[in-house]
Amino acid sequence: MSSLIGRNLLAGAEPDPAGDAGYGDHPPRMGFFTDTSVCIGCKACEVACKEWNAVPEDGLELTGMSYDNTQGLSADTWRHVAFVEQTRPLPAAPDHSGVDVFALAAGEPDGSAAGARDSHSAAPQAQQGADLTVVPSPDGRTELRWLMSSDVCKHCTHAACLDVCPTGALFRTEFGTVVVQEDVCNGCGYCVPACPYGVIDQRPSDGRVFKCTLCYDRLGDGMEPACAKACPTDSIQFGPLEELRERAAGRVAQLQAAGESGARLYGEDPDDGVGGDGAFFLLLDEPEVYGLPPDPVVTTRDLPSMWRHAALAAGGLLGGLAAAFAVFGTDRKG
Amino acid sequence: MTVSGSGVGRDGVYGERPGREAPGGQGARTGRRRGRKGEQLMVPEAEFGSYYGRPVINAPTWAPLDIAGYFFLGGLAGAGSVLAAGAQETGRPVMARAMKVSSMAAISASAAALVHDLGRPERFANMLRVLRPTSPMSVGSWLLSVYGPAAGAAAVLDATGKLPRVGRAATAAAALLGPAVAAYTAVLAADTAVPAWHEAHRELPFVFTGSAAAAASGMALAVSPTAENGPAVAGAVLGTVLESAAVRRMEQRLGMVAEPYREGTGGRLMRAAKGLGVAGAAGAALFGHRSRAAAVVSGAALLAGSACTRFGVFHAGVASAKDPKYTVVPQRERLRAREQERQRAAAAAEPGA
C-alpha cells in the first residue's frame, strides 16, 4: 500500500494496469476503439450485448430523443447508441445533386436527366433548376447533421468504481479490464457516483450493480466481445489497446485530411485524468454533445489531499474540544 | 466550444426527461441564477453542450435519510465521545455518562442506517472482506468496527460501574477515534465524481467536524445540568463558527458549483442549518449556564442545525450530479485554462515573441 502514490496507482499514466494489479504473466491489455464516424445507429451492439449477457429488459419508453429510446447506460444497458441531431451547415461535401440515382439504378449511363427527378423529389416544395441543390426540408429544416455513437464502459486505467469499492467486488482482469463479481457486491452503491462517466449503476430489483464486462467470458475463450462481433460497419473495433491506439491515430488523421475538422479522439490519451480509457472513441464533435464528460478525472487522484484535510479536521476537532475543557477546567459545581 | 441551437432550460431538467424540447447535442445556457446577493453576479455566463440535458454522471442511489442520517449520527457519536472523555477527566459525571450513552446510541443507529441502505443487506459483512485505503467506505467500515465496540463498552461499563479501568480505556479509545469517525464521512462524499462534493474536498471535512462538534455539544447541553455546561457551550460556539467559516470558504472556492448549496432543497437546508446553528450557539452562550430550559432549547436547535447541514450537503450533491451543467462547465473551464497555459508557454518559447 505504501507504493500507491509512488507508482502512479491513484492517477497518471500507468502502462500496465493488469501487471500492477498483480498478474505476473498476462495477455496484452484489450479494449475497444469505437469509431463513431462509421456508426450507422443500427443498435446491433445493444441487442447483441443484451442477448449474450442475458441483461434484462429495462423499460420501454418513447423519449422523443431522436431514435434513442434507450437513453443511456445503466445496470441493464451496457451498450448505448446515442443519436444526436444537429442543425448546422454540413462540411463541404461532394455535390451529388446532379446525379439521378434512379436512372443509374436503371442502368442509364448518364443519370443527370432533370426530368426524371421531379417525380421522385422528396421535398414538398420541390423546385426547378438551380434550387435543387437545397437539401430537402420536409418540416422546414435544412442542414441536418446526424451523429451516432455507441457508448460503453470505458474500462479506465484508473477506475474510480474499482478504487472506491469497499468489498473488492470490482476487480481488474488479466486483460486490464474492469469487472464486477456479482456474488461479492453487497449493493453499497459507492461505485455509482464515483464513475466519472456515469456508467455503472444499481439494478433496483436486485440491489447490486452491473456494467459491461468487456465480455470477460468470451475473452477467456479467445472470442471478441459480442458487440464488436455484431457491429456491421466495424465502428466497434476490439483488440490490443496498443494496436487500437495506432489505428485510431491513423483514422483521425485521415478524416481531418478529408476536411472533417471536428474529428478527434476521446479517451485515448494515457496522460488524461483517468490514465486513458481501455475503451476509447473517435468523435465528430465535443464529447459533451454525446453525453460524455469533456475532462474526466478519477476522483481518487485527490484522495491523498482529502485524507490530509480530514486528518487536519479531525485533529482540530479533538484539539478544539480538549481546549474547551482546559479553559473551563474541572467542574466547579461542588 | 461549438454549440448551437436550443437546449436545456436554465432551471435544469432533473427528474424529468427533456427530450422533446431539447434537440440533441445542442448548447444549453447557464444563466445568472436569480440570486439574493450580488456575489451571484460573479458566476459567468456559460454555454455548454449536453445530450438532451441528461446528466453526465450517475447521482448516488443512496436514500437521503439513510446516508445523510448516517453522516449526522456518525458526527454526533464521534464528537460526543470526545466530550464524554473530557467530561470524565474534568469531573462532570452526568455529562460524561449521558454522552457515552448518546454516542453508543448514535453509532448503533448510524450503522443500522448504513446496513439498511445496502442493496444486499445480508451481505454487509463483505464490507470487512478487504481493507482498501482507496475506498473511504472500506476505511470507514474498519474504523466503525473498532470505534463502535469501544463506544459501546464505554457506555455499558460506565452505566454498570463494572471494570472501571477497562471503561476508562474504552472511553479514551472512543475519544481518539471519534474525530476520525466524524471526519471520514466527508472524504466518503468527496471521493466521488459528484461535483458539489468532490470539488469541495478541502472544506468538507471541516464542515463535517464543525457540524459534529455543534451536534454533540447540543446533545451535551440538552442532557447535562447547567453547572456542567461550560465546555459544551464553548464546543457549540466553536463548532458553529468552524462550520460557518468552512461553508463560506467552500462556496467562495466552488464558483458556479456552489449553486446547489444556495438553491433548491440543498440551499434551503443549508440556510436552515445556519440559522439554527447560530441561534443555538448564541442561546447556549447567553443562557446556557443559567437556565436549564434555555440549554435544552439551544441544544435541540444545534442538533437540528447539524442534521440540516448533512441533509443540505447531501441534497446539494445530488442536485449537482443530476444537472450536466455542473459536470461539463467546470471541466470545459479546466480545458480552456490548460489550453491557454499551453499557448502562453508556446509563445514564450518562440524566439522574438
Ligand code: SF4
Ligand atoms: S467508466 Fe466508470 S464503470 Fe467503467 S471502469 Fe471507468 S469508472 Fe468504472
Ligand code: SF4
Ligand atoms: S463488451 Fe460485452 S458486455 Fe460489454 S458492451 Fe460489448 S457485448 Fe456488452
